[in-house]
Amino acid sequence: MKEIIKIKETCLYIHDLEKAKEFYHGKLGLEIIHYLEERHIFFRAGESVLLCFNPNDSKLKTSPPPHYADGNQHFAFEVSQADYDTCKNNVKDKGIEIIDKLIWASEQESFYFKDPENNILEIVPVGVWD
Known part of the structure; x- marks a missing residue:
């Protein structure tokens, strides 16, 4: 569709x-x-x-x-490329542990962290799937 x-x-x-x-x-x-x-x-x-x-x-x-x-669920928040590093630093500054980082085929990085229920959240920059 x-x-x-x-x-x-x-x-x-x-x-x-x-x-x-x-x-x-x-x-x-x-x-x-x-x-x-x-x-x-x-x-x-x-x-x-x-x-x-x-x-x-x-x-x-x-x-x-x-x-x-x-069980553990997953979704990703998208941020602008310009805001990606700021977002990653804000997550760390809030005491939230980054549990993994990946470099995708687009050569862009995304990172993962957990919420209090152990759901897996991800931050991806715009264009990661382009």
Whole structure:
């Protein structure tokens, strides 16, 4: 489907939404769009949305259809090439451990770190897949 231009939202399943709030809002600075204690918290990430659902609540829903996942999940935040090093330094300055770095075929680097639920997050510069 050529009409699809990007992923508008992605979601993680997180048991402790307060820790998610502290990490994604407090450390990464994402704006909170909506928070319903014990159920979900939604963040704005540039033009996209990061949905964090409590899997124990989400799997019991009838509408929208039940959904949940278990285990370590992964997604990547994209930053401009000019902001990549600043972003990497900001992550380190917040006391977040960078657990891996990769050089891709584009000769650009990306780096990985974990959130409090051990989900694997990545920062990629614009153009990494070009």
